[in-house]
Amino acid sequence: MSNAALRSTPLEETHRALGATFTDFAGWSMPVRYGSDLAEHRAVRESAGVFDLSHMGEIHLRGPETGAALDYALAGKLSGIGVGRAKYSLILAEDGGVIDDVIVYRLAEDHFLVVANAANAEVDHEELRARARGFDCEVANESTATALVAVQGPASAAIVTDALAADGALQGITAQDVADLKYYRVLEGTFAGAPLLLARTGYTGEDGFELYVPAEHATALWDLLVRAGGDRLTPCGLACRDTLRLEAGMPLYGHELGRDLLPAQSGMGRIVALAAKEEFVGRAGIEASDPSGKPVLVGLVADGRRAARADSAVRDSDGREIGRVSSGALSPTLGHPIAMAFVDPACAEEGTEVVIDVRGKDLPARIVPLPFYSRS
Known part of the structure; x- marks a missing residue:
């Protein structure tokens, strides 16, 4: 039985049917492995793995001044990215420490999606709401209504393409769209008539895709990808996700990033757009700090x-x-x-x-x- 104190993703019963071992991760009941950590890791490096990442936070910002609001709220210059593109950024504290690292997608001229770490989703939402005050921009935390399924590995493009052709449930995105999609880009389509985002992003060091759908469609999307993947696709838990990201040198919040660390200490100084924009939260702290001896x-x-x-x-x-x-x-x-x-x-x-x-x-x-x- 699941721990009543932990939150569950829409795919928990699917994971249980697959024999997953669960762990408490940031207050969520999450599959840590289905069998062998080593086998799951190798599957992603050699073919492909499918991950449930529905514990991540999805915060939507909409309005004519959303680009300016995010420029003020985040360390990077988000107003400069084009529609259909993504950018990695940081939410800084006033003193320059890191509250969270996020991926930001521009879905329209006046619509951005900020994807937050599970442990920080609520904090990030409140920070973004507070920082958007004074801008013509509305901030909505749509995390509980959203499921995120990732397919990662060298076979991921072929699997996603096969899923598109499988039964007509995926619409508005073609096989050529997938082939042409560059890294840190996103496409919009539909799945079973509901909105779908397909992003070429990931956290494994391999080629891969992250698919966002309404939570009620999570099981159907997972099942479609598994059918399309066949022997090429292995369900993967958080244990192998951690070794994959470590091999790729990708930071994990709470380990390589945190409120007590300046971005420059973690090799993230380039993320902070000191020259590209004026006032933003954390600028004064960064400028007043001296990371040289840290x-x-x-x-x-x-x-x-x-x-x-x-x-x-x-x-x-x-x-x-x-x-x-x-x-x-x-x-x-x-x-x-x-x-x-x-x-x-x-x-x-x-x-x-x-x-x-x-x-x-x-x-x-x-x-x-x-x-x-x-x-x-």
Whole structure:
């Protein structure tokens, strides 16, 4: 039985029928795996995986001044992106710390969709509402009414194309549209007569698509994709999503991003549009801060099979603690331990030899550039 204290996605019964193991993730009952983490990870790297991401937040902003409102609310210049395009951005606190990282889609000249992390959806909604005051812009949290299903992996385009041709339920998007769709672009169509968004975005380091439909259509969409995918498509849980994003060097809020971290520390300084726009929330904090002496994010690799976990200490060759691991795992693709860590900038040079404390035992490692893995 599901925990009454946890929220469930519209696909929970589907996951239970598939034998999923569940975990509490940001207050949601979510499938962490269906069988083998390793098999699910490899499926995404070699063919394709299907994910339920309906716990994510969907916040719509509509009105003639929405572009200006988002320029003020977020770190990037959102008014400059074209209709049908997406942009990664940050919601900053007044002091320059990161409240959340988000994807913003421009669906029309006066309509934007902000996709928030599950743990921050309510906070992001309130922040956007507050920051939109004074602009001709309405903000609506449509998270509970929206389902998000992702297909990720080298076979994802073929699977989505086959789903389009399967039974006529998907309308308004053609196979050629999918073939022509570039990364960080979005198409609008219908599924069973309801609105559908098809975005070429993802969080795995592979080609992939994210499909947004009303929550009541989630099961039918999942089933259609699974039928179209056949042996090419594997249901995947949050465990492999985490190792996939770690290999790709993608930050996770609460690990590589947070209110106590400036964007520059996480390698996100380029996201902050200091030169491209004037006033925005967090600008004064960024300009008043000096990140030069603060810990910076680096990649670490090691030999063997022992993997560092979040908050493991990182020491230099003299035994001095110089930082902490933010995320770590044994890489299924590369076959050796990898980690991201925040370390003293004086010790962050590529090739520097360090030691990670893995449950009381030393693990020699070296600093490498991110990402650890890039698709060919």
